[in-house]
Amino acid sequence: LNNQSPDSRRERRISARRRQIIDAAARLFAEKGFHRTTTHDIALAADVSEGTLYNYFESKDELLLAIMDMLSDLPGLSECYDDGVPVDAREFLVDMLRTRRVMIDQYGPMLQSVLSEILVNPELRKQYYQELVIPGMLLLSAHLQARIDAGQIRSLQTPFAVRLLLSLMLGFYVLEVLGDPIIQLQWEEMSQFIANLIYEGAAPRPVSA
Amino acid sequence: LNNQSPDSRRERRISARRRQIIDAAARLFAEKGFHRTTTHDIALAADVSEGTLYNYFESKDELLLAIMDMLSDLPGLSECYDDGVPVDAREFLVDMLRTRRVMIDQYGPMLQSVLSEILVNPELRKQYYQELVIPGMLLLSAHLQARIDAGQIRSLQTPFAVRLLLSLMLGFYVLEVLGDPIIQLQWEEMSQFIANLIYEGAAPRPVSA
């Protein structure tokens, strides 16, 4: 009944251990920052010895990179727009914001620590941009194009539009981390508002005759 | 002709020294991050001795706080919308983005180092939110209201709108730090695009009869 090859069991154990360490580290990094978190802290939180950390990761820096890799492996990114085109454009925006919220709830801590380091680490920055930002923009770009082709939104310069949306989400994320209550508590309402504004514009409504 | 009181000269000298140290620190913090920058590095860059640093700042942490204080003293924030209301709403948005660009060029390094730490330092976060974000939102809010009152934009929920704009700028800033070429090189065109989109909306244009 031992129908698992020992190798596969071993691999799963190793991968579970890695995950256990990464999760502990990401949480602590988000709470106190990468540099204020000691390897001792991580070992304690992950319930392993400090030595064991180094059986799974070459260095503390590697641990941060591993966290970043997890972020870029997110199945989420691709799937989150995959429900097909049919919904109308306004709904699409709301959906995007909603999905993002879910992902933040799940991967927020990882993003937080990574983002903090990225801002001040040119090397990491480059890697992050290549592995996360560019793929994200490509996906978003394709979706926008599909909307345009479907006539749901007017033709526009997608590179600019993509940056608009991405910046918006990044900015919301930062505001959320900063503890802004509106973002935290009225996310749904705000999503509706944003979607509406972007769809209809801020210009005074022409008095329909 | 020594019409300056010795005290005021002394004060100015002290304040110049402080500024010299803060500038050096902010630059290094932005380049390598707060934690990877040693007090030795700062002393070298500011062309003073390490001991002197401690005559002007109680600790390295204090230095970061001083940088943050400089950011919140920026006259810029208030002035940048002060040209009065007359310009039309679309132009207002473009102006805002343009002004932001100028400020980033000037205060970018300070913001970069502070933002990085804020993401992972709850205490700093709170202070930053109170001293920088809230005042900024209030200013923006007032301006928006003025536009609404002037009939330049339609009535909308200002708290949401304010967060939209702020997030947008924060997000742009992060994308810029990340090295996104479009943001860096086509800022002017992109500003026009954004202003337009927000003003007119993304909905397909009704074929005017």
Next chain:
Amino acid sequence: LNNQSPDSRRERRISARRRQIIDAAARLFAEKGFHRTTTHDIALAADVSEGTLYNYFESKDELLLAIMDMLSDLPGLSECYDDGVPVDAREFLVDMLRTRRVMIDQYGPMLQSVLSEILVNPELRKQYYQELVIPGMLLLSAHLQARIDAGQIRSLQTPFAVRLLLSLMLGFYVLEVLGDPIIQLQWEEMSQFIANLIYEGAAPRPVSA
């Protein structure tokens, strides 16, 4: 046909394993030094697991002692002078140097690692002196005496002569490890020269009338 008692087979297997580990260790110790060689390295080189090392040796230190024991078990030392006395004294010196060369080729790495540690480990030093140096000196002493008795060399203070010869060989060994090209490449010629010099002396040759 199983004419070996299981015990003896087992013993031989154990002893072969020990030898396999010792050889790997000695090689690595000579290459990188005792302290820069990890038990992990040894396990890898000996093609066993780290755990297995500890089934055969109590500790890493024990491994070094085992290497030293191998050196003192060398049959070589005693045999190398055993060809009897007949050859003339000059030839005896050349033989000695030649034999030494062969032994170095074989046991060099072991000697190298042991010697390095001996220089800085008083305990080991004592043991090495007792187990290797003294027996070696006794052997050499007996041989010299035999030569003297045979009238092949003049009567001299053997304790001093023994130290002269031993030091010479030790010194040559160190020079060889240091990479001196003359020692490495012209060993044979040099042996002849040394033997000659010691036999005949460095004094100007009396012009034979």
Next chain:
Amino acid sequence: LNNQSPDSRRERRISARRRQIIDAAARLFAEKGFHRTTTHDIALAADVSEGTLYNYFESKDELLLAIMDMLSDLPGLSECYDDGVPVDAREFLVDMLRTRRVMIDQYGPMLQSVLSEILVNPELRKQYYQELVIPGMLLLSAHLQARIDAGQIRSLQTPFAVRLLLSLMLGFYVLEVLGDPIIQLQWEEMSQFIANLIYEGAAPRPVSA
């Protein structure tokens, strides 16, 4: 009366501190070996803090290199044969061995730790050979040639002779470290014996008619 420039005082203080640390380190390295000596030990023995060590030396390895450099800066080497040629050849050998003894008493600990590492560290080995062994051989070579020219010793292949002498001294040094009582206690007598043997040879003395 402060007739010393502050700079020169500072330099001397720094250089004294360096020496103080090097001496402590060399002593400990010789006693326990490089690897068994901790930076903590060194700091304690040199009566400075561990941090201070690193104000004077980049790393523990650098400390070993500094010790080696001191050995090669020895004025001794060149001076020790400088008394001119006049003394007879036998006396020259005795002098050489005597001088060596003095130098060992002074620099022995340094040599001990360096030699131990050299045996198992190829990089160090090369440097040591270039900086210490080769210059030493050149000096010795010149002296031998002078003796030959003066007719005090017969013509011989100096490269071989040089290696003979050097090996002899190296070997004696190792035997001394090993604690051999004859070398330690009867050095003078032994020197005489060696000088004699090498000068006159081991061949049975022809019965002078």
Next chain:
DNA sequence: AATGAATGAGGTTTCATTCAT
């Protein structure tokens, strides 16, 4: 007021050894 050498607590990392499988 300015200096920079000295400090030592504390960080990251290594590695000999153990032990459950």
Next chain:
DNA sequence: TATGAATGAAACCTCATTCAT
């Protein structure tokens, strides 16, 4: 018997801070 993941003590090194000059 063989394995190799887990361990944790201890090593090397850094750096914010102090203080005598």
